[in-house]
Amino acid sequence: MARRRAEPSILLGPILYFRGEQRDRWWLSALFVLDGEVEPDDLRVDGVTLPVPPRHLTVWRRHHVWRFDFAVPRGMRDTNVTYGFPDGPHWTVVVPGRQSFPRMAILYGSGMTGATKGAEPSDGGAPPASPALWRDLLAAHSVDRYHLLIQAGGQVDGDAVLAAAPQAASLLGDASRRLGPPLPGVAEELMSAGFDRMLRGWSGAAAAAVLASIPSVMMWDGSDLGRLLAGAWGGREDGDAASRSLRPLLVATRRQAQLFQTGSVADSPPDCLWGAACGTLAQGFIMGEAGLLALDLWTDRNARRILSERDWSLLPDWLDRFAACRHLILVSGAPLLVPAAAALDRLGAVLPAPLQRRLARGLGDHWTAPGRHAEWERMLRTLGDFSRRTGCRITVASRGLSGAAGRGVLRGGGLEMWQLYAPRFAVSPSVARPGWRTRLAEPLATRPDHPLPAHRFEMPPFTDGGRRLLHGSGWIACSFDGKGQLHARWCLPADAGRYAQAI
Secondary structure (H helix, E strand, C coil), rough: CCCCCCEEEEEEEEEEEEEEEECCCCEEEEEEEECCCCCCCCCEEECCCCCCCEEEHHHHHHEEEEEEEEECCCCCCCCCEEEECCCCEEEEEEEEECCCCCEEEEEEEECCCCCCCCCCCCCCCCCCCCCHHHHHHHHHHHHHHHCCECCCCCCCCCHHHHHHCCHHHHHHHHHHHHHHHCCCCCHHHHHHHHHHHHHHHCCHHHHHHHHCCEEEEECCCCHHHHHHHHHHHCCCCCCCHHHHHHHHHHHHHHHHHHHHCCEEEEEECCCCHHHHHHCCCCCEECCEEEEEECCCCCCCCCCCCCHHHHHHHHHHHHHHHCCCCCCCEECCCCCCCCCCCCHHHHHHHHHCHHHHHHHHHHHHHCCCCCHHHHHHHHHHHHHHHHHHHHHCCCEEECCCCCEEEEEEEEEECCCEEEEEEECCCCHHHHHHHCCHHHHHHHHHHHEECCCCCCCCECCCCCCCCCCCCCCCCCCCEECCCCCCCCEEECCCCCCCCCCEEEE
């Protein structure tokens, strides 16, 4: 009698990733983390004739990462497609029809603990996001039937990862130690802490159900790095000697982000990683007449720039790929458009150098931090020139404004560009009790700003309640219509108000 093959132990997965639309097919990847050496069976997918074989990506301390790549044929209308193992678990994903318009949920901070600043994480870590929020999102998916889950950063709590990596935290907490050579084993320690954090964060029942049923597009941001690493890396100067010790930590975190947030490894990037040629994790997708661009705003960052000149040289070509689109969503972890941007730049110019540095640290990874105004203006002009030349409308999606959700609009010179601020997906005490940054943002949100000549930025009040900023946890539900309009709706399960915007 033939010996029965051992069943693999699934530690995490499947995590679905969107790979793009190609003619009449919807390309997806499913990632699994398995314990031990057992290779998983081929995956079976409705509508796909042949079994889908596994591809081994990497191994980390007996945890093997496997990926399945498949393209699902699309009918005229949305279709429920089941995928899974022949004698094992199965899952279902909604594949849009050829006559469907994209529907998506945009969220930020799905891996954040919600701990207050300075609080020590408990041993083992708190649940990264409330199971109730994942259940709320899953319930909304059963009605709205999302095609995509856009995660604009914060998929892992970088502060919690550093708390579990004492060598890395000690190095980052002492500026004098950064001038020495890289510490042996510190990158591996950080990688292990991050790997363990991902396994805990996404293995809860509700989170796992969402990640297995809605294909994700994710980008990393400062929250994924943690405050210490983000501050040290983002504050360094060109040629900074400290980069010798910082770079291994950044590389480890970036490798982690590429593995779990794009489902790939450096030597074999998927086609949607447009930035692979220049070593960044920029991703681009075209879905009919809608486009999606998620830039990598951290690989090349320092105190004076967010993107490298090579990134800037490629950006016009990336934008031109969306020339036939009616609407482009640009995903940016930190908001691109904020109130009082011009005032912050003027303030930074007149403050003494020590106060300038304190202001820059307070603004963190913002586009409008002192010293970055020229690059921020360059981005706005690049996007504006493309939009006016092609007629493609651009909407920016990012995390909230000082923790609050809402929207703003920049108008001028024939351009109208909206900024969507996503609420935090984590349940946090700071959501219920806004901090000083949020209290400062409230009056600023009521005042129009003129960040560029002949341009006006404002945050209009919502019809329901008259508020400009929304406090609470949730996500933004977005859908397109036949005219290329984007319909955004802020979903705050604890708030019964209706907050919507047609763009």
